[in-house]
Amino acid sequence: MTAHFYWNGEPVPFRPGETIAAALLGAGIVHLGRGRIFCGIGACQGCLVAMTGAAAVEACLTPARNGLRLSPLAEEQADHD
């Protein structure tokens, strides 16, 4: 099976070296809860995603890794200043 991570529990395939954002868009996923991929360079923070067992990361900066479990930010995280 190709490398994949999980978005809301659903497997999303990626090619090694791709960012999480590239893989999500490649799979046709544009709604990241309240967030979305916008600037592609780590500036807008719209693409922050929650990662089980670690801090939230920008999907557009973070290389995808096999088995990662990702989901949209919880409301209070998205609101966090």
Added chain:
Amino acid sequence: MTDGPVLVVGGGPAGASAAASLAEAGLPVLLVEQRDALGGAIHRQPAPGHAHHIRLPARHRRNWAALTARLSTTAGRIEIRTRTIFLGVDGQGRFLFDDRAAERVFACRPRAAIIAVGAVETIRPFPGWERPGVMTAGGAQVLLKETGRPPQGPILVAGSGPLLLAVAAQLAEAGNPPVAVLERGRPWRAPGALAQLGLSGGLVGEGLGYLARLAASRVPYRTGAEVTRAEPQGDRLKVVIRTGSAEDVVQVRHLLVHDGIAPNRTGIPLPAPDAAVPVLLAGDGREALGADAAILDGRRAAMQLLARFGRAETTTPAEERGLSRARAVQTALAQALHAEAAPPPPETLICRCEGRSYAELAALPEDASAREIRLMGRFGLGACQGRFCGPMIAALRGRPMPAAAPPRWPLRPVSLAALARLTTDETE
């Protein structure tokens, strides 16, 4: 002053040029880049194993090959840390970094710093710009360079500037030409400015090449046309386009917007002449003049530091001349594409992070200070720290929005656990 390395933040053309110039003069350098590879906005490298689908103009490829060769010649003096984010300077003057691979925050006190963090794209807001499916054109281009795969489904490219043409041509090359490119300006009505651009080097030739590529894929390039609204319709976006007094509607999957670039300054420590650790800005993060100028500007910043350390002449006349030429090109370009800004409809979102609208901005007193805009208006307080709404507010109010002082850090959300592990003994 310490004998530590000179810190260079940002591995784009400006940072690479600064780091190489310092190392060639014998100084140790710490080069920090948030991505997993150097290259910056223009030379985003394809993921390993992906074909290089997106070919930049030959001049840019040569320039980057020359920079990487200089970096490898001086590799012994340059420590390169990728996947490491510069977070800012704390109250004690420590430079803080988030090492994403090791999930740890570390601090250092460099001898001096050159900050070359590039530009962010500016956009003119319209109702719906905040919707999923709307991306910046440059951001989409960065993803395209990384994967070689264009976004699927119909794409509309809109806004202003040469980057629209480049992105549209690259999408066509990659197999999904956009349905149209909308340029807000009317360059054909400014022949004087166009002629000046024609005299000033490769830009017009590059633009004509992109236009030819678009014509071959039958992509219309419509000038004097702009997006006035976008709203979700099923898994599509319904986009309203205005050309003069005519309106039409297209359904697309992706709307790519871009109205130029501006220095990425938020949270960046600005140079104070008497600072214990001198900090200089370089590249598009100092003045948005494009990739060729960024290389010159990185070198200029390095020479300024070397002069400060008594190791070089301050003046860099060749660099200064190149930067003036780039400035003239930008001015002519702005004239050629100038389009009067009309205030957006009241419901237009300005601050996406906090959900603040243009009506709420317009309700603030005419002479509100930056602090009042933040505290009374609650603009620029969200996760992006005003990187997007700051330039919009400045454009809408017709005056710059001064930066928050002192710069706030961290620049990015950082894990509290990683921050808590940062103790003085982790100071490197």
